Amino acid sequence: MDRYNFKTAEAKWQNIWAEHGSFEADEDPERPKYYVLEMFPYPSGRIHMGHVRCYTIGDVVARYKRACGFNVLHPMGWDAFGLPAENAAFENKVHPAKWTRENIAAMRDQLKSMGLSYDWRRELATCEPEYFRHEQKMFLDFLKAGLAYKRESWVNWDPVEQTVLANEQVIDGCGWRSGAPVERRLLAQWFLKITKYADDLLETLAELDRWPDQVRLMQANWINRSEGATVGFSLAGRTDSLDVFTTRPDTLFGASFCAIAANHPLALELAESDPELATFIERCSRMGTSEAAIEAAEKEGYLTALRACHPFSKNWELPVYVANFVLMEYGTGAIFGCPAHDQRDLDFARKYGLDVVPVVAPNDGSGAEIGSEAFTGDGEIINSEFMTGLDVEAAKRRAIDELERLNSGQSKITYRLRDWGVSRQRYWGCPVPVIHCESCGNVPVPEPELPVTLPDDVDFEQSGNPLDHHPTWKHVPCPVCNKPAERETDTFDTFFESSWYFVQFGSTEQERIFSRAEADYWMPVDQYIGGIEHAILHLLYSRFFTRALTDCGYLDVKEPFAGLLTQGMVCHETYRDASEEMGGWLFPEQVTRDSDNKLVQVGNGRPVVAGRSEKMSKSRKNVVDPELIIATYGADTARLFMLSDSPAARDLEWTDAGIEGAWRYTNRIWRMIAKPEFHLSPVTGDAPETFDDASEEVLRKIHRTIADVTADFDAFRFNRAVARIRELTNTLANLDGDSADRAWTRRFGFETTAQLIAPVMPHIAEELWSLLGHKSLLSDTAWPSADETYLSEDTVTLAVQVNGKLRGTIDLPVDVDKQIAEERALALENVARATGGIAPRKVIVVPNKVINVVL
RNA sequence: GCCCCUGUGGCGGAACUGGUAGACGCGCUGGAUUCAAAAUCCAGUUCCCGUAAGGGAGUGCGAGUUCGAUUCUCGCUGGGGGCACCA
Numbered sequence: 001m002d003r004y005n006f007k008t009a010e011a012k013w014q015n016i017w018a019e020h021g022s023f024e025a026d027e028d029p030e031r032p033k034y035y036v037l038e039m040f041p042y043p044s045g046r047i048h049m050g051h052v053r054c055y056t057i058g059d060v061v062a063r064y065k066r067a068c069g070f071n072v073l074h075p076m077g078w079d080a081f082g083l084p085a086e087n088a089a090f091e092n093k094v095h096p097a098k099w100t101r102e103n104i105a106a107m108r109d110q111l112k113s114m115g116l117s118y119d120w121r122r123e124l125a126t127c128e129p130e131y132f133r134h135e136q137k138m139f140l141d142f143l144k145a146g147l148a149y150k151r152e153s154w155v156n157w158d159p160v161e162q163t164v165l166a167n168e169q170v171i172d173g174c175g176w177r178s179g180a181p182v183e184r185r186l187l188a189q190w191f192l193k194i195t196k197y198a199d200d201l202l203e204t205l206a207e208l209d210r211w212p213d214q215v216r217l218m219q220a221n222w223i224n225r226s227e228g229a230t231v232g233f234s235l236a237g238r239t240d241s242l243d244v245f246t247t248r249p250d251t252l253f254g255a256s257f258c259a260i261a262a263n264h265p266l267a268l269e270l271a272e273s274d275p276e277l278a279t280f281i282e283r284c285s286r287m288g289t290s291e292a293a294i295e296a297a298e299k300e301g302y303l304t305a306l307r308a309c310h311p312f313s314k315n316w317e318l319p320v321y322v323a324n325f326v327l328m329e330y331g332t333g334a335i336f337g338c339p340a341h342d343q344r345d346l347d348f349a350r351k352y353g354l355d356v357v358p359v360v361a362p363n364d365g366s367g368a369e370i371g372s373e374a375f376t377g378d379g380e381i382i383n384s385e386f387m388t389g390l391d392v393e394a395a396k397r398r399a400i401d402e403l404e405r406l407n408s409g410q411s412k413i414t415y416r417l418r419d420w421g422v423s424r425q426r427y428w429g430c431p432v433p434v435i436h437c438e439s440c441g442n443v444p445v446p447e448p449e450l451p452v453t454l455p456d457d458v459d460f461e462q463s464g465n466p467l468d469h470h471p472t473w474k475h476v477p478c479p480v481c482n483k484p485a486e487r488e489t490d491t492f493d494t495f496f497e498s499s500w501y502f503v504q505f506g507s508t509e510q511e512r513i514f515s516r517a518e519a520d521y522w523m524p525v526d527q528y529i530g531g532i533e534h535a536i537l538h539l540l541y542s543r544f545f546t547r548a549l550t551d552c553g554y555l556d557v558k559e560p561f562a563g564l565l566t567q568g569m570v571c572h573e574t575y576r577d578a579s580e581e582m583g584g585w586l587f588p589e590q591v592t593r594d595s596d597n598k599l600v601q602v603g604n605g606r607p608v609v610a611g612r613s614e615k616m617s618k619s620r621k622n623v624v625d626p627e628l629i630i631a632t633y634g635a636d637t638a639r640l641f642m643l644s645d646s647p648a649a650r651d652l653e654w655t656d657a658g659i660e661g662a663w664r665y666t667n668r669i670w671r672m673i674a675k676p677e678f679h680l681s682p683v684t685g686d687a688p689e690t691f692d693d694a695s696e697e698v699l700r701k702i703h704r705t706i707a708d709v710t711a712d713f714d715a716f717r718f719n720r721a722v723a724r725i726r727e728l729t730n731t732l733a734n735l736d737g738d739s740a741d742r743a744w745t746r747r748f749g750f751e752t753t754a755q756l757i758a759p760v761m762p763h764i765a766e767e768l769w770s771l772l773g774h775k776s777l778l779s780d781t782a783w784p785s786a787d788e789t790y791l792s793e794d795t796v797t798l799a800v801q802v803n804g805k806l807r808g809t810i811d812l813p814v815d816v817d818k819q820i821a822e823e824r825a826l827a828l829e830n831v832a833r834a835t836g837g838i839a840p841r842k843v844i845v846v847p848n849k850v851i852n853v854v855l
Numbered sequence: 856g857c858c859c860c861u862g863u864g865g866c867g868g869a870a871c872u873g874g875u876a877g878a879c880g881c882g883c884u885g886g887a888u889u890c891a892a893a894a895u896c897c898a899g900u901u902c903c904c905g906u907a908a909g910g911g912a913g914u915g916c917g918a919g920u921u922c923g924a925u926u927c928u929c930g931c932u933g934g935g936g937g938c939a940c941c942a
Contacts, residue, residue, distance in 0.1 A: 042942050083941065155940075166940040214859055218937070221858050291938050295856040325856085329939090344856090417939095424940065494942070532936055535859080540939095569935085615935085644880070645867045649860095651935075653867055657881050664894095665880085671895085711871090720869070723879035730879095733896095799875035804923045806875055830909085844922050850874045854922045 004670040006634030010763040014115055022779050023062075023117040025073045026508075027521045034070035035522050036062045037502055039530030039538070040077045043103040043125075044084060047110045049570040049616055049654060050531070052626045056642045056760075057567055057718065058529045059116045063759040064713045066117070067783035073522055075505040076111065076118045078104050080127035081494045083166060085428045089460045096428040097456070100127055110627055114635045115762050117779075122505050126497035130511040131504070132430040133451030135496060137513075140433060140444045141552040147193045150442060153421055154263065154328075156288050157185035161463040164425040167290045184263065184285040189423035190432060190490065194544045198223055198415045200558075201543055210527075210563035212649070215535045222536050224416035229400050230332060231409040233258060233308035236317055242266065242308055245331030245414055249403065250395035251338040253384040254359035256349060258308045259301060259323035261333040267322045270304055277302055277322060284324045291327070299348050300324050308336075311408040312385070323348070331414050339374065346374040359384050360392060420541060422493045427458055427466040429491025437478035437485040446479050452487070465489055498538055499545035502528075502560060519555050528561040532649075535566060565716055568651040572622040574611035577601065585621040588656075613653055624654055636761035637663045643718040643760055665726065666764060669757070672733055673750045673768050687748075688741045695745040701731045702749050703790035709756050710783070718760070725756050747772070755784050800825045801852040802834040810851075818845045825851040 017023065027033075038058035041051055062074040078100075085096035092099075104125055111118075124131055142148040156165040160178035164187070169176045194201075202223045205216045228247035235241055242258060260267050262284035271278040280302040287293050301321035310316035318336070325344065326335055339349035340358040349356055350372075358368035360379040368375070368382060381387045386402065387395045403409030423432065431452040433445040445452055455473040458466040467473060467489040478485035502525050504510075506518030530538075539561070546560040575586040592602050599608040616623045629638050641662035646652040691699060705728040712721035732749040735742060751772055758765035758778050769778035793814060798821065800808045808830045812821055822843045825831060835855060844852040 039942095044942095079942070164940075167938095168941045170940095212860095218859050222938085224858090289940085292856080295938080297856085299856090421939080426940090493940070495939095498942085531942095532860080533942080534937095536937060537939065538942080571935095612934085647868080650868090651861090655867075655881080658867070661881055667894090715871095719867095720879085723869075726879055797875080801875085801923070804874095804921095809875065833909095842922070844874095846874055846923095850923080852874080852922050 004667060004674070004764065004767075006636065006666070006763065009767045010113075010115060010635055013763045013766045014112065016766075016777070017115075017117070017779065020777065022777065023066075023072075023074060024119045024121060025071055027518065028071050029521075031069070031071040033073065033522060034065045034527075035073045035525045036065065036527045037075065037505070037525045037529070039528070039534060040079050040498070040501060041107065042082055042084070043078045043080055043100055043107055045103040045106060047107055047626050049624060049626055051111075052114065052638060053570055053642045053652060054529055054531070054567055055111065055114065055116055056639045057565065057648050057716075058527075059114075059639075059762075060643065060713070060718060060759040061527055061529070061716070062117050063762060063779065064783070066779070067755075067759070067781065069782065072117075073505065074116075074118055075122040076116070076120070077122075077124040077501055077505070078107075078126065079494065079498050079501075080104065080125045081429045081491075081497060083426070083428070086426060086460065089428075093460075095456070097127065097454075100125075100428075113627075113630055114639070117762070121508050122510075124501065124504060124510050126430075126494075126501065127428070128510070129451045129453050131501075132497065134504070134513040135430060135492070135500065136433040136445070136450050136452060137447060138500070138549065138552070138554070139492075140447065141554075142192060142548060143444060145548075145552055147196065147548050147551070148190060148422075149193065150188055150190050152186045153189045153191070154184045154289050155187050155189075155425075157183045159183055163464050167288070170288045170290070170293075173286050173288060173293070181286050182288050184289060187423075187425075189421050190434075190488075191419040191421050192544070192548070194420045194541070195415060195417055197544055197547050198225065198417050200547065201417075201540065204543075204559060208559060208562075208564070211561075212564065212566055215532075215539070215564060215566060218535050219540055222417065222540065225413060226415075227411070227413050229396075229403060229409050230412045231311055231336065231403060233311065233318070233336070234314075234408075235320075236307040236309055238306075241408075242306075242320070242334055243332045244334040244336050245412060246336060248338060248341060248396070249399035249409075250381060250384075250387065250390075250392050251341045251359050252310070252312060252336070252399055253387070254338040254340050254357045255310065255318055255336045256339055256355040256357065257319050257321055257337045257345075257352075259321040259326050259335050259337060259348075261326040261328040262322055262324060263328045264322070264326075264333045266306070266334075267304075270306070270322075274304075277304065280322060284322075287324065294325065294327065297324060299344065299351065301348060301352060303352070311403060311406060319354075321348075321352075329418055330416060340368075340370045341374055341376055343374040343376070346370065346372075357383060420493075420495075420544070422496055423490040424493055425465040425468070425489070426491055427454065427460075429494060430496065431467070432488040432490050432492060434488040435476055435478060435485050436488065437481060437483065439483060440478055440480045440485075442488075443478060443480050443485070449479075467491070495538060495541045499541045500549065502542070503546075503549070503555065516555070519557070523555065523557045524560050524562045527563040527565065529565045529567060532566040532568070539564070565648060567648045568646065569615045570652050570654055571613045572616050572624060572654045573613050574620050574622045575599070575608050576611060578607040578609040585619075587621045588624060615651075616654070629659065633659060633663045634666070634763070636764050637666045640665065640722065640761055644722045645719055647719055648716055665729075666761070669729060669753065669768070670764065672729065673753070674771050688744055691741040691745065692739070694735060694737075695741045698731055698735050698745050698749060700790045701728060702745075702752050703786040705756065706752060706784050707786040707791055710786070713759065721756075722760065725753065728753060728756075752784055754778060755781065796848045798825075798848065799850045800828055800831055801850060802831055803855055804852060805834075807831050807834050814848060818847070821845050821847075821851055825853065 036058055038054050062072050066072040080100050085100050088094055088099045089096050156170050158165050158175035158178050160180040165175055170182050174181055205220055226247050229249045231244050233242045262281045271281050287297055301323040304320050306320035307317040308320050337345035339346040339356040341360055356370050358370055361368040361382050362379045378392045381390045381395045387398050400411045433452045435443045437443055455470050474487040474489055476487055503514050503519055506514040506522045542560050549555045575591045577584050590602050591599055591608050599610055601608055641659045705724050708724045709721045735746055754765045754768045766778045795811050796814050797809050797811050799806055808828045810824050822845055838855050840853045840855055842854050
């Protein structure tokens, strides 16, 4: 028998599917639709294993749902704007557009070799004007709707390169290329009003019942609605006051200081006449703009000359600090500190020798004294005049009432969620379609002039924004008054493009924006698949965009993704040269085993140390190239391995042994099913009248497997589905004999195997299907259904425990009387020995599961 | 620092809603086949004691709830993701 030739078979079926337009989907009101989408890739140049995993999962879902009768939309595109293209331009002198388009072409070929069931007619690339012209129009509509506005905001500024840095370009507070300490700088930037929908985005999470709980929780924490109060502290000797936001107005009598952000207007004002403060503020600004850097830094404060008067006692003055942990972006950029009941305030108070006054006494009577830990629980208010004796909730209300009466504060709801800053001072992005005119202000580019495209002749040698220093591009007449004006030189954040691409896939012609009818038919995405790293930002921005587009009349849908699956990362062991101290990283293909089974380098035999398994990354060199794997084992084997071992949501460990195991299985089903004697046998005829016991048992297994695999695919338990199919293969391999009943059963088993494995290994499944005599495509064949009569069992094995320890098992009829089960269990020799003749105190019988004898 | 997730044999993992821990695969051991090897097929494989029957331990660590905990609660610890300009 011929060995399975995956090279010819995979190419053959890919061509046949393409010729048949097998995966092209169009609106069809008669059929239920199913939209499955994987997060589109950034065109970095080559696909990596993370892509292979994500797109395999998506393809299994798409092919399975298609077999189940759904009109499946399964598109693919390119998230084509972004920083790496500009870095490539800087390093390799390639134009970002050329680099990006070549990468797309290469990656498209790689994806096609995987046999993915995409409707390629719908392919889009976000860097093409046909795509981004639509989002420029959307932005203008957002402007009209009051959903976009401009204000000043802080950026990381590299003083040497004279350019804005992304957070990933800031390493330990310094610019990645210049090494110069980064500064914070204010810049006028465009924002989208995501906070308008804060409550809706938060509340609707409850309805997203096909999203992982952890993602919904992360989003809820990100939005973080908090109810509290603004409290006005008048400032001694000044006419203005300091507004702070707090969620704990009940602890106001425990206040011992106020603190303001380093970039708070008051801090900046004081710094003008206080050089030491100016130095402190400058040091804070070196921490960059990332919250992680700010929060992880040691808490420090600078004591100012300001004194804040307590709202409930005018003679009580609190010191005012400028502190590096207070964020200008949250609340009012100022806090009051109650060290007894907030851990961060306590740490700060201990460091600067401030009072710690407990005002909440724990209900458990453990005393109100504060040691090294703040008490944040509920309790009885003490030391608090009119609030003393109340519980925390009542005291919060009482404090707010009092603040309102004194006209020095009111209840307030704030969100951690901030408006989305979409301005980027970069070239390779979608231009913001606005013109600045000295007399008319920010003027939208008139719609007939869209799209605003990027100039091709740009210089990446010069630092700063290439659009800004282009000689002619930005100089245009004002559309209103015709006087000389300047284009906006910012481009959009690339999250802008990825916040609506899933709707545009509804259109089959990329130069035409999706129609309302297309969006109404296809949206929402029924199943979205991608990495957990996008759990917050991309998904939240997309949810916002969908609402904004609905408000602007583009759509009538609130939530873009009805179902979400977040897949884990692909990991691999790391290797280093052991012959030198901290030797360099080695690629897996540079490492082999010598005769003593020790790890050595290929070629020179030098020793190698294996490190722990980590996410595949170029920097660690622990990468395996999908193209090489597909060339060696074929797409089906690669796809099988991607799904075999790990649940989709967990990390996957790539091993040579694992891919070899998948390869063996590919050959195993081929050897089993593709025997010449089956090639010519007729397509399954009527079933024989009777089956012998062995056939009957195999039939049960086949139907059981259909039911289990169907349930597993429905729940995205691909690894279990694969295990069930392998079990079926083992069972079928043991069924021999040529009698009519056995031959029929075996053939039925083979056909079922081909059908069940088809979503995972579509090429070999199609090949086997045709070898079994079918003239139609397996990809056009309906999913098999299990015959209920084969699924029910008449006996069941129960576990018998004594005091919770397993002492034996008994086979009993299903749903047997509890009394009989108990008697049979107690009669077991092993149970009698374990009880030692002592009469059981009670016997717990869980029907069809377990009998527990309790002594 | 804050938020979220995760830890089961030599390895990847399974165990549905608290009910026989280790399905399936890898690896390993023994056997068959072969001139030999590869490939393939068969059997075994959590650890400890025992020829066996059987017994003991066991799901990161420590407690708790329960007749019964991988599953629920609390604390600790290792690993990972996110933290708003990487995508």
